[in-house]
Amino acid sequence: MLGKGLLQGLAVTAKNLVGSYHDPARYVTQEYPEVQPKLPEAYRNFPFLVSETADDPMGTLRCVACQICEKECPPQCIYIEKSKDKKPDATGKAQIYPAVFAIDTAVCMSCQICVEVCPFDAIKMDQEFAIAATDRFGGLLLNREQLAKPNAYYHQIHPTEAAEVDERLAAERRAAEEKARLAAAAKAAAPKPAVPAAAAAAAPGAARPAPAGSTAPAASAPVDPVPPPAPRPPSP
Ligand code: SF4
Numbered sequence: 170m171l172g173k174g175l176l177q178g179l180a181v182t183a184k185n186l187v188g189s190y191h192d193p194a195r196y197v198t199q200e201y202p203e204v205q206p207k208l209p210e211a212y213r214n215f216p217f218l219v220s221e222t223a224d225d226p227m228g229t230l231r232c233v234a235c236q237i238c239e240k241e242c243p244p245q246c247i248y249i250e251k252s253k254d255k256k257p258d259a260t261g262k263a264q265i266y267p268a269v270f271a272i273d274t275a276v277c278m279s280c281q282i283c284v285e286v287c288p289f290d291a292i293k294m295d296q297e298f299a300i301a302a303t304d305r306f307g308g309l310l311l312n313r314e315q316l317a318k319p320n321a322y323y324h325q326i327h328p329t330e331a332a333e334v335d336e337r338l339a340a341e342r343r344a345a346e347e348k349a350r351l352a353a354a355a356k357a358a359a360p361k362p363a364v365p366a367a368a369a370a371a372a373p374g375a376a377r378p379a380p381a382g383s384t385a386p387a388a389s390a391p392v393d394p395v396p397p398p399a400p401r402p403p404s405p
């Protein structure tokens with residue numbers, strides 16, 4: 170029927186108009202920015218760096234500056250400089266860390282490839298969309314300090330994904346600890362290496378072998394001679 174689609178569209182509009190007076194699910198207008206939108210968990214825009222704690226974000230960054238994300242980023246908007254030294258990560262293991270880590274959000278296309286390629290779950294997608302600056306270049310170039318956000322924040326914006334990551338990292342750490350424990354136990358239980366014959370013969374106090382063909386017993390090692398008795402004093 171001619172105009173059927175138009176009537177169906179008007180019916181949906183009327184339904185939402187009436188429904189918006191009594192059904193909160195049909196409120197289509199929000200008082201932004203006073204009322205922030207509730208974003209779906211899968212929403213993403215720009216990456217951020219995960220730190221284990223909020224107290225010491227720079228000291229507990231998961232990033233080890235392997236630079237894989239920098240190489241794989243299609244528009245090349247990540248810039249990383251490795252540290253010259255190492256410092257303990259959240260697990261106490263000495264690691265290289267990013268001395269410089271910057272992302273140019275003016276260029277980032279939110280593809281999430283950096284997240285997919287990171288072997289350390291150190292970079293994740295944020296939901297912060299209101300990034301505005303009057304300086305197009307410096308203002309949108311986010312540095313390490315601006316990019317670091319704690320794991321608790323990751324749980325807040327992507328709870329399902331963050332729980333999976335935590336579980337996987339905990340399992341990997343347990344497996345590494347168990348491997349180290351087994352290696353230490355195997356090392357402790359390994360038999361001591363036998364002392365070579367030449368070294369044994371050269372050792373002080375070792376018996377000297379008898380000459381070939383001799384029936385004499387092997388000569389024992391020289392023993393300290395018994396000191397002669399002290400001379401008796403002359404009789405009066
Ligand atoms: S989301 Fe894509 S474009 Fe943006 S930094 Fe990551 S890899 Fe690069």
Ligand code: SF4
Nearest residue numbers: 232233235236238287
């Ligand atoms: S974010 Fe991940 S992939 Fe990128 S440098 Fe750090 S550890 Fe490597």
